[in-house]
Amino acid sequence: MKSVLVFDVLIIGAGVVGAAIARELSRYKLSIAVLEKEEEPAFGVSKSNSGIIHPGTQNSLNSLKGRLCLQGNILTRKISQELGLDFQEVGELIVAFNEQEAEILQNLKKQAQGLGVPGLKIVDKNWLRENEPNLNPEVRAALFAPTAGIISPYRLVYALCENAIKNGAEIYTNTKVENIARQEEYFEINTSRKSFRAKYVINAAGLFADEISRMAGISDFQIRPRKGEEFILDKKKENLTRHLIFPLPSKTSKGVLVIKTADGNPMIGPTAEDIEDKEDLSTSEEGLKKVITLSQRLVPAINESDIIAYFSGLRPVAGDDFIIRSEDQVPGFINVAGIQSPGLTSAPAIALMVRDMLKAHGLKLKKKRIFKSPRKKSIHLFKIPLTAAKKLIKKDAAYGDIVCRCEMVSAQEIKQAIVEGARTMDGIKFRTRAQAGRCHGSFCATRLMKILAEEIKIPLTALTKRGLGSEMVKKDRLDV
Numbered sequence: 001m002k003s004v005l006v007f008d009v010l011i012i013g014a015g016v017v018g019a020a021i022a023r024e025l026s027r028y029k030l031s032i033a034v035l036e037k038e039e040e041p042a043f044g045v046s047k048s049n050s051g052i053i054h055p056g057t058q059n060s061l062n063s064l065k066g067r068l069c070l071q072g073n074i075l076t077r078k079i080s081q082e083l084g085l086d087f088q089e090v091g092e093l094i095v096a097f098n099e100q101e102a103e104i105l106q107n108l109k110k111q112a113q114g115l116g117v118p119g120l121k122i123v124d125k126n127w128l129r130e131n132e133p134n135l136n137p138e139v140r141a142a143l144f145a146p147t148a149g150i151i152s153p154y155r156l157v158y159a160l161c162e163n164a165i166k167n168g169a170e171i172y173t174n175t176k177v178e179n180i181a182r183q184e185e186y187f188e189i190n191t192s193r194k195s196f197r198a199k200y201v202i203n204a205a206g207l208f209a210d211e212i213s214r215m216a217g218i219s220d221f222q223i224r225p226r227k228g229e230e231f232i233l234d235k236k237k238e239n240l241t242r243h244l245i246f247p248l249p250s251k252t253s254k255g256v257l258v259i260k261t262a263d264g265n266p267m268i269g270p271t272a273e274d275i276e277d278k279e280d281l282s283t284s285e286e287g288l289k290k291v292i293t294l295s296q297r298l299v300p301a302i303n304e305s306d307i308i309a310y311f312s313g314l315r316p317v318a319g320d321d322f323i324i325r326s327e328d329q330v331p332g333f334i335n336v337a338g339i340q341s342p343g344l345t346s347a348p349a350i351a352l353m354v355r356d357m358l359k360a361h362g363l364k365l366k367k368k369r370i371f372k373s374p375r376k377k378s379i380h381l382f383k384i385p386l387t388a389a390k391k392l393i394k395k396d397a398a399y400g401d402i403v404c405r406c407e408m409v410s411a412q413e414i415k416q417a418i419v420e421g422a423r424t425m426d427g428i429k430f431r432t433r434a435q436a437g438r439c440h441g442s443f444c445a446t447r448l449m450k451i452l453a454e455e456i457k458i459p460l461t462a463l464t465k466r467g468l469g470s471e472m473v474k475k476d477r478l479d480v
Contacts, residue, residue, distance in 0.1 A: 003194065007031040007170075009358070010189060010198035012177055012212055014041035016049070016153065016347045017339050018204035019160035024351035025358075026167035029366045033196060034161075034169060035189070037176035037208075039467030040427045042157035045206040046344070047430065048281075048313020049153035050230065050259050050267060054342040055092065055145040057112040057120070058249050064322045066115045068346035068353065073147055075348035083159040084377030085151060090260050092148035092244040093123075093132065095139045095298065101248055105143045112145070119146040132242055134301050148244055152262040153344055154430035159375055162420060166372050174467070177205075180215040182330055187216075200332045200358055207278045207316045209337035216333045221323055223337065225278050225314040226252070228270025229287035232309040233302070234438060238264040245298050254341065256294035258302070263433055264382075268295040268302060270313070283310040308438045315340035324350060326357045334358070378416065381408040382433060403451070404444040406437020414448060418455045426466040428452065449473075 009025055011018045014036035022034050038044060053076050059066030080087035096102040102122075109120050123144045128135055161171055176192040180201065189196040205212045210223040233240070245258040253272035261267055269291045288310070295302050318338025327333045334357055336350060343350075359365050381389050381399065389408075393400035398412035409432045417431040425441075425448060428434055434448055435441030441448070449472060453460050463472045 004188075004197050005033065005194055006197045007033045008198065008363070009033075009200045009202065010035065010187070010196055011202045011204055013044070013204035013206055013209075014038075014157070014161060014171060014173070015044050015046040015204065015206050016042070016157050016160070016344050017206075017336055017350055018202070019157050019164065020347040020351040021202060021204060021336075021354050022164040022169045022171070023160045023167070024348075024355055026164045026169045027367055027371045029368055030363075032164070032169040033198070034164070034171045035175045035177060035191060035196070036171065036173045037192075039173055039424050039464065040421065041161045041171065041173070042154050042430060043426070043466055045314065045316060045339075046153055046157050047426075048228070048230070048311060049344050050257075050270070051150050051153045051262055051344070052244060052259065052342075053087065053149035053151055054345045055112070055147040056115050056117045056342075057092070057094065057108060057143065057145045058246075058254055059115065059342070060320075061111055061114050063320070064324065065342060065346065068322070068349040069342040070116055071349035071352075072342070072346040073149070075352075076149070076151065076345065079160075079348055080151065080156075082373045083156075083163060083375040085155060085159055086262055086383065087149055087151045088260075088262060089147065089149040090243055091144060091146040092246055093128075093135075093142040093144055094246040094248065095135070095142045096248065097136075097138055097140060099140070102141045104248055105141060109143050117145060117147065120144065132245075134240055134299050135245065136298055136300055144243075150244070150260055150262045151344075155378070156344070158420065158431060163373070163375050166375075167368070177212060177215065180212070182216065182333075187332065200334070200361075200363060202334045202336060202354060204336045204339075206339070207314055209316060209335065210318070213335055213337065216327070216330050218327050218330060218333070218335065221318045221337060223278075224317045225275050225280070226317045226340070227273045227275050227280065227312050227314055229283050229291065229310070229312045230267050230269030231288065231291055231307045232311070233266040233268065233306045234308050235264045237266050237306050240266050240301065241299060247294070247298065256291050256298075258295055258299050263436070265308070265436075268292070274317070275314075278314065281312050281314070283312050287312075309436075309440065322346070322350075324353055326361055332361065378420075378431075379413065380432065381410055381413065403447050404432075404434035404437065404441075406439055406443070407433040409434040409444075411451060414451050415455060418452060422452070423456060424464050424466050424470075425449070425452070425472065445472075
């Protein structure tokens with residue numbers, strides 16, 4: 001018989017939304033558990049996020065998305081400072097190629113101003129020529145939103161989780177929810193590993209939020225995966241654009257973008273294809289051709305030979321807006337579902353909204369006398385000047401032991417990532433960028449595997465790329 005672990009609040013899903021909620025609730029005298037079915041946090045929807053912190057320019061005036069996006073844009077700046085994360089305000093341009101599209105820009109500007117987005121202005125060809133020289137010269141005008149920014153989505157999730165744990169929350173990975181039973185005053189949650197009991201349950205399960213909701217007896221929405229294929233460019237193209245470049249949005253998508261990232265590599269994409277399979281992360285030749293064609297229309301200098309990696313992500317679509325509600329027919333159960341773009345931006349604001357819902361439904365929130373909000377900034381050689389790196393190596397020689405040459409990642413950074421929770425090759429990659437360069441780990445993978453195996457004391461045959469089923473070495477192929 002499984003032992004039962006008892007908590008005040010149980011959160012299902014350790015993506016950016018679940019992590020943000022856990023961190024916010026850890027300010028209070030509560031027992032909190034986060035359940036994640038994957039090997040590590042951020043391995044679901046969040047791992048494929050582009051890292052854009054949206055200003056709120058492409059959301060309906062009366063939408064929940066719009067309000068939470070605007071609030072989240074502000075909150076992300078504060079959280080980034082507290083957690084030692086690199087947030088960069090780079091601004092965005094939504095471009096128009098003709099007079100008809102320019103009129104649509106005026107409507108977008110008016111709508112965004114009504115929402116409260118600051119600093120908006122329509123810029124002309126002269127401004128664009130001076131401030132975005134690689135932009136297609138056929139662009140007539142653009143809506144400039146200066147408050148758009150970029151951040152590493154993975155490191156944001158890891159930092160939120162790390163800080164929540166530091167303040168008493170508990171995170172259980174490899175823990176898939178199998179059943180939820182509502183008792184008189186609490187929920188019984190059975191998982192693949194343990195059984196849990198909690199007074200309140202928050203469903204932040206991303207693509208699988210509809211399935212979790214049905215377990216609790218709520219079945220009035222369905223998650224439809226929307227696949228987005230994206231393509232990463234070589235870091236030598238880091239200065240391809242100065243801003244995030246958007247086309248005019250469609251009804252289903254913000255379109256194919258040219259995206260600056262927090263790590264330097266530009267990205268192009270995504271596509272937007274509604275599919276059925278929640279596990280389908282394949283890429284396609286058709287997707288590549290579409291993205292190349294549309295991104296070159298924005299920035300003609302983009303070349304297919306600049307692409308160093310392909311990937312796709314799935315957005316959890318459940319209608320035009322987020323679903324964030326306390327379920328009256330199942331007291332104590334809160335659905336946080338359909339969190340697609342701008343979900344990353346909105347996550348801190350969603351956390352506050354969920355906190356207030358819990359309070360309104362009887363959860364006593366008593367602030368801790370001490371909340372440990374600061375987090376020491378992680379060191380990444382690829383983010384600091386050469387002079388600073390030399391000083392660091394002089395102080396600690398382990399920083400001079402370069403494991404990943406493409407991204408300048410040292411053995412010390414790898415070991416620190418493992419201390420912070422990395423248990424897989426992808427976990428190391430997302431935290432440090434080792435394996436993220438043009439060679440994709442061809443040079444460093446074996447060394448990384450050796451370090452990881454030694455640090456967490458498991459055999460090489462137990463190492464995985466991203467969890468069970470992705471083992472790096474087959475037992476019958478290991479040369480002992």
